[in-house]
Amino acid sequence: DIQMTQSPSTLSASVGDRVTITCRASQTITKWLAWCQQKPGQAPRLLISKISSLQDGVPSRFSGSGSGTEFTLTINSLQPDDFATYYCQEYNDYSGYTFGQGTKVEIK
């Protein structure tokens, strides 16, 4: 099965910073790579699907990119509402849906 590894696990940043989170897959994956945001006590919120497709209502400071086994989520100009935990997630026909371990974005 494909393993998804995010880095870093924790990230300390300030409002206005540009933040990049990396997700590496143990095998090449196709287009089914998504990013979601979760705040304490809440359900996840989908930010990006198919590597780079921003969901309706998600601020344009969020962007996704990558291919093959390495993918990134970038947050330009971090806002107070962005302090949360972010997860990458992939899908394939063989093993289904797999998540990364999460990256917690904390206030510096």
Next chain:
Amino acid sequence: QVRLVQSGAEVKKPGASVKVSCKASGYTFTENAMHWVRQAPGQRFEWLGWTFTDTGYTTYSRKFQDRVTITRDTYATTAYMELTSLTSEDTAVYYCARGYEGTFDFWGQGTLVTVSS
């Protein structure tokens, strides 16, 4: 607006079963698959399986396929997830989530299932 409302928290003894419901509204229920995902304390999310809400066809994660059953009631626009032979390792928050482009675009609020003797 799309809403997925789950049933309340459960406390179960080891060996028991649990059934969680997920009431959907705000969209045509049979146009999207419904998935179940769980998050145990300190663990990453795990996908349990999904159902095609129009046909009832299901696919389960290999890890859970012997213990999980996902069903749906199209008239009630409700999906269900039953997990059997519970152990303490099944203590987690269980979510239903609507399928979309290889991921999940709307999630229920989560149902805490605690397994304890």
